[in-house]
Amino acid sequence: MTSYWCEHAQLPDKVHRGVRVAVTDGRITEVTPGTQQRDDDVRLRGLVLPGFANAHSHAFHRMLRGRTHGAGGNFWTWRQQMYAVTAQLDPDTSFALARGVFTEMLAAGYTVVGEFHYLHHGPGGQRYANPNAMGEALTAAAEEAGIRLTLLDACYLSGGLSSSGHLPLDEVQTRFSDGSVQAWAERVEALRDTDLLRIGAAAHSVRALTRDQLAELATVVGDRPVHAHVSEQIGENLTTEMVYGASPVEHLADTGLLGQGFTAVHATHLSDIDLELMGRSGASACFCPTTERDLADGIGPGCELAAEGVSLSLGSDQQAVIDPFEEMRGIEMHERLKSHERGRFPTAELLEMGTTAGYASLGWDGGRIAVGALGDLVAVRTDSRRTSGVALSQIIFGATGADVTDVVVGGRRVVSGGVHDLGPVDDVVAESILAVRSST
Ligand SMILES: [Zn+2]
Structure with missing residues (x-):
């Protein structure tokens, strides 16, 4: 058992003062507000929030940060740049890069990540001796960094969809494909x-x-969480409509994938029928505000989905920004620009998107400081240049990931005073980028 004493903590109802949180075997076993620190309590300063969930990540896209944004183009030209990075990735470089990226996530307050993983095989689709070598590079990196991980192992079998049907895989995409749903299932x-x-x-x-x-995939996924990119681009809606006579959401519903345990990532361009289907099916959605604005995707129907009872989570996706505060604010700010109204989502709902909703989407019961939940905590400075004077209940509008000082995952403190167990975060991240750059 490890016990933490928090100067302030965000409990499910409100911010409390002087809160002892004990964690035993990875789960919270005691939450006592209004108490004094004991000798054996580890003190967490500032405001302690539940751990944040990064529900949609592609770790390797971190290589593109600050390298594509000024170049014009669109999602599809960006994708070509992203494909070019894959040439540098094998199990060793993937591990080195993900180790740094997951460390950066932890330092910013993410305690769990959903890694949407599709780069499975070697050049030309050549299988590695261990067919899961690439996935295991990611799981090993997460373990070393100390972040909770849901490996969303992606089935990827055709090269795209045009008005005349599915396209063959191109050279890069051969690395993504297992050849069949059955082969994917056997590997996973x-x-x-x-x-x-x-x-x-x-x-x-x-x-x-x-x-x-x-449809075949729907029959083999069992009770695993299932994610898919859905309607990020209008072009996807148009071709799906042409080929299948349905929107992507309608199409997914037809195939049996849409339902509880399913998360539609982006869900940017949805019709009224899509919204209703999402709500009725019990599916959830994951928005990635910093990516969606960077790639000029559009502003998703956040309030409309919430009105249908759809749970919303958040993800850093392409890693141009790794900051849960920025994503939580982002969804609200995009709504404001669209609607000309403030306060579209109550602050508590934004916090829920960044925490419990993301945990649930990734198949975990956490993201709240309550007995029984996973022991994941994040301490945020309340005396930095950004947070001095902010109301603690509104800290998500003032803080950034740079204000995170301490991070606890499953009861174990992996970031202390801004320093990760593996070393100074700047150094760990720089080394990881260098490991990929120097490999070519
Ligand atoms: Zn994605």
Whole structure:
């Protein structure tokens, strides 16, 4: 058992003063507000928030930060730049890079990440001796960094969708494909959950699998969390409509994938029918505000989905920004620009998107400081240049990831005073980038 004494803590009802939080075997076993620090309590200064969930991540996209944004183009030209990075990635460089990226996430306050993983095989689609070598590079990196991980292992079988049907895989995409849903399922079957690892599933998108393949996937995913990129781009809606006579959401509903345990990532361009289907099915959605604005995707229907009872989570996606505060603010700020109204989401709902909703989408019961929940905590400075004077209940509008000082995952403190167990965060991240750059 480890006990923490928090100067202030955000409990499910409100911010409390002087809160002892005890964690035993990874879960919170005591929450006592209004108490004095004991000798054996570890003191957490400032405001302690529940750990944040990064529900949609591609760790390797971190290589593109600050290198594509000034170049014009659109999502599809960005994708070509992203594909070029894959040439530098093998199990060793993937591990080195993800170790740094996951460390950066922890230091910013993310305690769990959903890694949407589709770069499975070697150049030309050549299988590695261990067919899960790339996925295991990510799980090993997460373990070393100390972040909770859901590996959303993605099935990716065709090269896209045009008005005349699915396209063959291109040279890069051969690395993503297992050849069939059955082969994907057999490979994923060999991966095992641990205390900090859950094996989830993903359909890359309605572009990357045919209708029959999506339907087959729905029959083999079992009770794993399932994610898919959905309607990020209008072009995807148009081709799906042309080929299948349905929107991507309608199409996913037809195939049996849409439902409880399913998360639609982006869900940017939805019709009224899509919104209703999402609500009725019990599916959730994950928005990635800093990515969606960077890639000029559009502003998703956040309030409309919430009105249908759809749970919303948040993700850093392409890693141009790794900051849970920025994503929580982002969804509200985009709504304001669209609606000309402030306060579209209550602050408590934004916090829920960044915490409990993300945990649930990734198959974990956490993101809240309450007995029984996972022991994941984040301490945030309240005396920095950004946070001095802010109301604690509104800290998500003032703080950034740079204000995070301490991070606890499953009861273990992995970031202390801004320094990660592996060393100074700037150094760990710089080394990880260098490991990829120097490999070519
Ligand atoms: Zn993505």
